[in-house]
Amino acid sequence: MHATTAIVTGKPGKSRPRGGMTKKRPVDWLLLALVIVGALLVIAPFYLVLVNSFKSPVDYATSGPLAFPETLDFGGITKFWERVNFPEKVWNSIFISGIVAVLAVVISMLNAFAIGIGRVRGRSWIVLLFLLANLLPQEALLYPLYYMFKSVGLYDNVWAVIIVFTVIQAAFGTYLLSSVYGTFPKEILEAASLDGATRWQILWRVVFPISRPTLSVLLIFFFIWTWNEFLIPLTFLASNANQTVPVAISVLQGDRLMDVTTTSASALLGIIPTLIFFLIFQRTLTRGITAGAVK
Template sequence: MMTATSVIVMPANARRPRPRGGMTKKRPVDWLLLVAVIAGGIVVLVPFYLILVNAFKSPIDYATSGPFAFPQEIDLTGIQNFWERVNFPEKVWNSILISGTVAVLAVLISLLNAFAIGIGRVRGRSWIVLLFLMANLLPQEALLYPLYYMFKSVHLYDNVWSVIIVFTVIQAAFGTYLLASVLGTFPKEVLEAASIDGATRWQILWRVVFPITRPTLSVLLIFFFIWTWNEFLIPLTFLPSNANQTVPVAISVLTGDRLMDVTTTAGAALLSIIPTIVFFLIFQRTLTRGITAGAVK
């Protein structure tokens, strides 16, 4: 029994399917971009490498082997010295309290402001958003003198709430500017459908707008926490007492006062970045779940 076989002849000018993945041919521009990315990654990772390596060295090991060599043996003296000198758990609690409170309050205020500006369509919307943008462009050094006398007069100087109030206003100004632009393009059909169903403005905010904008709010929460954690000038000015100092202020004060060696400084830097890394990793998973849930909706 004979079987017929069909032969498909492709035209000469037909395009062949492009290879996938690693089969594509790299252009010179692609190689240059790859080299630039690798170089940028190395530049970013070198300081972390120096901190990690030198934090586990003894002063003698650092003097003999230099900053780039691996430690000959693990020495926790530098980390232990910093932990005991500055009462590190107390400083971590101060930083967590200030950064966490600022992040939550700033995100909440940003959402309320942006809802009124972006969806409520208040008059002079463009000028209001411009004012919030100018608040972010104002240098912190210009705020120190008036804020110092204001907090002195209301008895908030050397109180963590003075720093919380300042950073909440600063971060909320940026969050309002960002969210107002996002909510300005919010689908009107969704809002109209909620209004037809009898939802009030408050219900629209928390049952419609908040679930959809949750990924953006999570990003703001993460960055507000990290930005506040790394702030130095304002906590140094308004929190002079040792009991209220944050981690960056404690590192700088101890460095200037007692002249820490390099290994203790590296240990202090390592301890100071661990909480922020843990916080970022925890909320990165939360952010991923929020984006997936928003996509499914």
């Protein structure tokens, strides 16, 4: 083989490692080390939450936060479950996050179809306006929204939070999908128009099926982002019955005293629903990202 290579190329044949693997350079080892360090930094908080969730206060005081529990103690989980009525908080978070995710994706698709494919006038300025809306800090919205919801009788109502987050997430979704729909193949749209399809039929029978992977990714992200929101639910959901999981976790933290084991247990219980949601839709998320990369 080496002789044949030398005859064809006129140069001595060089042996290559099996499997096409090349020798790792020092830069590769450095990048690998940085990835490992970054992974450890990400995993460390989860390790602390998991380990300390099953410790008793005495075990935590004697062994510290890094050691494994001597015996499994479910007192922190039970205490948090009963103190905040955890199933009620989980339902509030699922209800708010689910409705926000669905409404935001639908509104984003309709807006992006009008802007990206409908080619409305001032398209660039409209997209820029949606971008600026995403840059506004939530703290700047609290007072005007509080005054508005007080006036219409929606304060301390889950629909107030749903309306706010639907608008916020739809602004980001519109900005993202407008760029995607702006590059949509015109040939497909023209073919559908020649077949007698209306704008509504083009949207639901042509654009929606093709962009379904991207919409699925947006739906998953909107759900998780809304689930993790803290400031706006804390401000607009005053009663205990309407609070979400992140707000319920904050109730355990006092000014001068904090039960570490119960707080760790609350964080663990708060992670589990989103982890289950991610595992269920992991294949959908992977497919959506891969489809977007290929297209």
